[in-house]
Amino acid sequence: MIRTELSTLGEFGLIERINQQFTPTLPQTIKGIGDDAAVIDTGTDEYLLVSTDMLVEGVHFDLSYAPLKHLGYKAVAVNVSDIAAMNGTPRQITVSVGLSNRFSVEAIDELYAGIQAACEAYKVDLVGGDTSASRSGLVISVTAIGVVQKDKIAYRSGAKPNDIICVTGDLGASYMGLQLLEREKREFLENPDMQPQLEEKAYLVGRQLKPEARTDIVYELQDAGVVPTSMIDISDGLASEILHLCNQSGMGAQVFEENIPIADETFLTADEFKVSPLTIALNGGEDYELLFTIQQGDYEKIKNSPHISFVGFMTNDPQAVELVTKAGGRFPIQAQGWQHLNK
Numbered sequence: 001m002i003r004t005e006l007s008t009l010g011e012f013g014l015i016e017r018i019n020q021q022f023t024p025t026l027p028q029t030i031k032g033i034g035d036d037a038a039v040i041d042t043g044t045d046e047y048l049l050v051s052t053d054m055l056v057e058g059v060h061f062d063l064s065y066a067p068l069k070h071l072g073y074k075a076v077a078v079n080v081s082d083i084a085a086m087n088g089t090p091r092q093i094t095v096s097v098g099l100s101n102r103f104s105v106e107a108i109d110e111l112y113a114g115i116q117a118a119c120e121a122y123k124v125d126l127v128g129g130d131t132s133a134s135r136s137g138l139v140i141s142v143t144a145i146g147v148v149q150k151d152k153i154a155y156r157s158g159a160k161p162n163d164i165i166c167v168t169g170d171l172g173a174s175y176m177g178l179q180l181l182e183r184e185k186r187e188f189l190e191n192p193d194m195q196p197q198l199e200e201k202a203y204l205v206g207r208q209l210k211p212e213a214r215t216d217i218v219y220e221l222q223d224a225g226v227v228p229t230s231m232i233d234i235s236d237g238l239a240s241e242i243l244h245l246c247n248q249s250g251m252g253a254q255v256f257e258e259n260i261p262i263a264d265e266t267f268l269t270a271d272e273f274k275v276s277p278l279t280i281a282l283n284g285g286e287d288y289e290l291l292f293t294i295q296q297g298d299y300e301k302i303k304n305s306p307h308i309s310f311v312g313f314m315t316n317d318p319q320a321v322e323l324v325t326k327a328g329g330r331f332p333i334q335a336q337g338w339q340h341l342n343k
Helices: 010-020 068-084 105-122 173-190 199-209 215-224 238-249 264-272 277-283 296-302
Strands: 029-031 038-041 046-056 089-099 125-133 139-149 164-168 230-234 252-256 289-294 308-315 321-324 330-332
Touching: 046 068, 068 089, 068 105, 068 139, 068 199, 068 215, 068 230, 089 105, 089 215, 105 125, 164 296, 173 199, 173 264, 199 264, 215 296, 230 238, 238 252, 238 277, 238 289, 238 308, 238 321, 264 277, 289 296
Parallel strands: 089 125, 252 321
Antiparallel strands: 029 038, 038 046, 046 139, 089 139, 164 289, 164 308, 230 289, 252 308, 321 330
16 A cells, blocks of 8 residues: 655645545535634524634643643633634634543643633633543643624635735744743753743743733724735744735735834844744744735724734735845745644
């Protein structure tokens, strides 16, 4: 038999391969695999949104520095982010966990305390889930359920030429927070008596351990009367996500380096680690900010928002997805984010 390694496909290639084998047959299935959430018609003026993400110990988190309470919160936030990326509002979640006997009852209480805190923060109900034994560490799978008005939904595929590309918050902070935590872990292994030196890096570490879904932006856009023409959350880095929007919309893009939002803390820490802040912003991932496009006419409605940066515009040349540097050079944007099936 011919054996094909998963690494030859990568995560997105595998998803596309699976997608090609399944065609929705029910009229209620409006959107299946391929966006931030599945879209289901309930026969009302709203669509139902459903999204699932899995966090696996040793792949997505390291319990040597990730507190269980923060981990529970993050597991919910990253799924709520997918609902927000459809311009939707989260309503319910289910949580399934795979556990080994190394975890105590008190440890699981701590994990679920984080889940409960996230439920309160995002106004969602925990309505079910499953528990199972695990021989390979802790596994957390969360399904988020939300709703969106049918005329307000934002897919990845709706961008048009000259639409303005928008980014919320700042980028690269989560990746730098991870680098700090990994460095502290290495130093601790060499010297167990050392004390962590992370007080001045609380923002970066917080962005890694306890990210927030940008549900606030959904409400802000709604209040401003703006419906994004396309939208995605930034889980794998700005470069990867802009390519998703371009590929699914059949568009090209120009993104201006000088407009990409990067926090001062990220700049300083990237310099400390001798890495490019721009590279981190483009490829770091796990920021869980929102990347979206708007019509030119909507710019005036949100131009003064302190939470939104306008980083570029869409073009009608799908072969040209480019970064425009401060010096005026143009370079193809390539996704170099983390490919966990290559590990």
